[in-house]
Structure formats: C-alpha cells, structure tokens
Amino acid sequence: xxxxxxxxGFPTFDRSSNIRYKKELGGGSLLDAGAYVLKASSFIMGNxxxxxxxxLKMNNELDVDWFGGAFLINKEKDIFSEVAFGFxxxxxxxxxxxxxxxxxTSTRAFTAKADFKxxxxxxxxxxxxxxxxxxxxxxxxxxxxxxxxxxxxTFDKEWDNLLIQSKLIEDVLRLSKI
Numbered sequence: 001x002x003x004x005x006x007x008x009g010f011p012t013f014d015r016s017s018n019i020r021y022k023k024e025l026g027g028g029s030l031l032d033a034g035a036y037v038l039k040a041s042s043f044i045m046g047n048x049x050x051x052x053x054x055x056l057k058m059n060n061e062l063d064v065d066w067f068g069g070a071f072l073i074n075k076e077k078d079i080f081s082e083v084a085f086g087f088x089x090x091x092x093x094x095x096x097x098x099x100x101x102x103x104x105t106s107t108r109a110f111t112a113k114a115d116f117k118x119x120x121x122x123x124x125x126x127x128x129x130x131x132x133x134x135x136x137x138x139x140x141x142x143x144x145x146x147x148x149x150x151x152x153x154t155f156d157k158e159w160d161n162l163l164i165q166s167k168l169i170e171d172v173l174r175l176s177k178i
Contacts, residue, residue: 001099004045004081006037008110009067009089020087021062028064030056030172033085036110038168039161040095041072041081047164048074049081051171056178057086070172101125112138 010033019025020032041049049072056068067086074080084092093112096105102124112118114137122129149155 001045001077001079001097003079003098004041004095005083005098006040006081006095006109007084007092008033008036008094009084009086009092011091012088015062021059021064023063027062029067029086030065030169033087034068034070034083034172035165035169037083037085037095038070038072038172039165040109041083042161042164042168044095044097045074045079045081046077048076049168050074051168051175054172054175056172056176058178059087065176065178068172068176070168070175072168102127112136114139 009029013020015021020027020029052071052073054068054070056065058064059066067084067089069082069084072081072083093108093110094106095109096103102122105121105123106118107121108116108118115135117135118133120131120133122131149158
C-alpha cells in the first residue's frame with residue numbers, strides 16, 4: 001500500500017438552523033466532516049499518522065471553518081494520507097487505497113442511507129471491477145457497537161482510537177493556524 005485518500009464534503013444546509021454553522025455548539029467542517037476522514041485514515045491504514053500540513057478556510061460571517069484538508073505521513077509504514085472535507089462543496093463521500101498493484105475505491109464511505117447498496121471499485125492494470133455490497137444500516141451498526149462496548153466493558157481500544165483521532169484533529173487546527 002502506498003497511500004490513502006478520503007473526501008467528505010457536502011452542499012450548504014439551512015444556515016439559520018443547522019448546528020454545523022454555530023461556533024458556540026462546536027460547529028465547523030473539521031469537527032464535522034473532517035473527523036470522519038481523519039478517523040478513516042487510522043481505521044483503514046492503522047495508527048501512527050502525523051499531520052504534516054493542514055489548511056482550513058474560515059467562513060468569516062459564521063466564524064467557523066468552512067472547508068479544509070490535511071496531509072499525513074506514517075513513517076513506520078512508509079505511507080501517506082490525503083484528506084479533504086467541508087461545507088458548501090460538491091458532494092463527496094469516499095476513500096481510496098492506492099497500492100503498487102492496484103487501487104480500491106469506496107464511492108459512498110460515510111453516512112449512507114439504510115437502504116443504500118455501496119459500490120467498491122477494484123482496479124488493476126487493464127482491469128476494473130465494480131462490486132456492489134449488500135445494504136447495511138451504519139447507524140444501527142454504530143448503536144450495536146456502542147451497546148457491545150458498554151455491555152462487555154471493553155473501552156480501552158476505542159478510547160485509544162478516540163485519543164488518536166482527537167490528536168489528529170488538534171494537529172490540523174494547530175498547523176492551519178486559525
């Protein structure tokens with residue numbers, strides 16, 4: 001594997017009522033869409049990434065970050081990750097893993113509706129296959145996962161994952177200097 005790329009962005013919602021645009025409620029694209037792509041880097045490619053470069057564009061009217069991106073490196077595994085996220089964007093919700101022999105792309109990686117059948121695209125030199133996966137309700141999966149953690153009292157691994165995600169978010173903020 002050589003790199004991981006992920007994008008999560010969407011068009012603007014109603015600005016007057018959406019919490020994404022309320023600074024006092026933790027609004028902003030990094031804490032919303034950016035959290036997904038940063039977590040995906042570690043979830044898919046493993047821990048050990050460091051944010052080397054980051055950019056956040058502010059919406060001065062709303063005083064929240066509007067869109068951004070980051071470049072991450074995992075020196076131990078000799079891989080990198082490029083992430084992009086934001087509001088007021090053309091809709092993107094994907095990730096790709098690029099390797100020496102091919103590429104794997106998920107075209108609807110985050111927040112798919114319960115009845116949506118995601119597609120995975122497998123590409124190799126001279127070969128391309130689209131694989132339709134069965135529908136799966138990710139909200140039910142998240143609730144089931146949470147219930148399992150609580151009932152088995154096995155929080156350590158997820159706690160570590162949340163700390164890693166928080167550090168990546170913190171580093172994007174620090175490096176973007178907003």
